Amino acid sequence: MREVHYQEIVEKVADMCQRANYDLGEDVVNAFKNALQTEVSETGKDVLLQLIENAEIAATERVPMCQDTGYAVFIVELGQDCHITGGSLYDAINDGVRKGYGEGYLRNSIVGHPLERVNTGDNTPAVVHVEMVPGDKLTIHMTAKGGGSENMSALKMLKPSDGLQGVKDFILETVKQAGPNACPPIIVGVGIGGTFEKAAYLAKKSLFRPIGERSSRPEIAALEVELMELSNKLGIGPQGMGGRTTALDVKIEIYPCHIASLPVAVNINCHASRHKEVVL
Ligand code: SF4
Incomplete structure (x- = not known):
C-alpha cells in the first residue's frame, strides 16, 4: 500500500487552483488561434485576439484571466492501493482550495447556503467526485468552473x-x-x-x-x-x-x-x- 500524505495534497491543490486561474491551457489558446483562421466576422476576430492577449497577460503577470475565478470542482482517481495519511481526502482538498485562493488573491465565489447566500469567504467547499481505480496512484483533476x-x-x-x-x-x-x-x-x-x-x-x-x-x-x-x-x-x-x-x-x-x-x-x-x- 502506497502512502500519500495529507499535506502533499494540500500543497498540490493550492498550486493547481492558482495555475488554473493564471495559465489557460495550451489546448484552449491554440483553439483561439485556430479559430482566427476560420472566423469571418471582424468583430469576432477582434474578440479572439483580445482573448489571446488576455491569456498572455494573465500568465505573465500572474493574475486571474477572469474576475470569476470559479467553483473549484475536482475529479479524483484514487488508486485502491493508495492510502491517504494524516487526514481525509476531502479535508485536504478543501484546505488546498482555501490556501490557493487565499494566497493567490482569487475571488471567493461560494455561498454556504443556497438560499441564505452568505459567502464562505475562502471559496470552499469544493465539489469533489472520487472514482476508485486500480493501482497505487492518486490523480487529481481540477477545474475552476465559471458560474x-x-x-x-x-x-x-x-x-x-x-x-x-x-x-x-x-x-x-x-x-x-x-x-x-x-x-x-x-x-x-x-x-x-x-x-x-x-x-x-x-x-x-x-x-x-x-x-x-x-x-x-x-x-x-x-x-x-x-x-x-x-x-x-x-x-x-x-x-x-x-x-x-x-x-x-x-x-x-x-x-x-x-x-x-x-x-x-x-x-x-x-x-x-x-x-x-x-x-x-
Ligand atoms: S462564465 Fe464566468 S468564468 Fe467564464 S468567462 Fe464568463 S465570467 Fe469568466
Missing part, C-alpha cells in the same frame, strides 16, 4: 423514441439558449445515458478532456464533430457578437441506460476553460 456558463447548462429526460434527432435538437437548443450569456466561444460537455445524476456527471467529466481530443468511440466522435459544426452555424460568435466561432469543441460521454430512459445533460463551459491535473 455564468454553468447557469446556461441543462438536463432533459428524453423519451427513447426521441432518438438521436431528439438528442441533437436538445443539445443545439441549449447552446442557442446560452447565447452570449455563457461567454462564448464555449466548450459543450454532453452526457448521454445513465440515470439523471449520472448524465450530469458525465457532462461535467467530458469537459476535463482537452480540446480536440475526440471520443474513442467512432460514432460518438463523429457526433461531436457534427454538433460542433452545427453549433458554429448558429451565428452566436465570440462573446455573442456574431460570427462562426460559437463552440471550440463538443465533448460527449455515454453510459448504458434504462429501457424507459434517455437522459441527456449539457454542461457548458466558457472560453475560460481552466483545468489542471496532478499525479501523486
Whole structure:
C-alpha cells in the first residue's frame, strides 16, 4: 500500500487552483488561434485576439484571466492501493482550495447556503467526485468552473423514441439558449445515458478532456464533430457578437441506460476553460 500524505495534497491543490486561474491551457489558446483562421466576422476576430492577449497577460503577470475565478470542482482517481495519511481526502482538498485562493488573491465565489447566500469567504467547499481505480496512484483533476456558463447548462429526460434527432435538437437548443450569456466561444460537455445524476456527471467529466481530443468511440466522435459544426452555424460568435466561432469543441460521454430512459445533460463551459491535473 502506497502512502500519500495529507499535506502533499494540500500543497498540490493550492498550486493547481492558482495555475488554473493564471495559465489557460495550451489546448484552449491554440483553439483561439485556430479559430482566427476560420472566423469571418471582424468583430469576432477582434474578440479572439483580445482573448489571446488576455491569456498572455494573465500568465505573465500572474493574475486571474477572469474576475470569476470559479467553483473549484475536482475529479479524483484514487488508486485502491493508495492510502491517504494524516487526514481525509476531502479535508485536504478543501484546505488546498482555501490556501490557493487565499494566497493567490482569487475571488471567493461560494455561498454556504443556497438560499441564505452568505459567502464562505475562502471559496470552499469544493465539489469533489472520487472514482476508485486500480493501482497505487492518486490523480487529481481540477477545474475552476465559471458560474455564468454553468447557469446556461441543462438536463432533459428524453423519451427513447426521441432518438438521436431528439438528442441533437436538445443539445443545439441549449447552446442557442446560452447565447452570449455563457461567454462564448464555449466548450459543450454532453452526457448521454445513465440515470439523471449520472448524465450530469458525465457532462461535467467530458469537459476535463482537452480540446480536440475526440471520443474513442467512432460514432460518438463523429457526433461531436457534427454538433460542433452545427453549433458554429448558429451565428452566436465570440462573446455573442456574431460570427462562426460559437463552440471550440463538443465533448460527449455515454453510459448504458434504462429501457424507459434517455437522459441527456449539457454542461457548458466558457472560453475560460481552466483545468489542471496532478499525479501523486
Ligand atoms: S462564465 Fe467564464 S468567462 Fe464568463 S465570467 Fe464566468 S468564468 Fe469568466
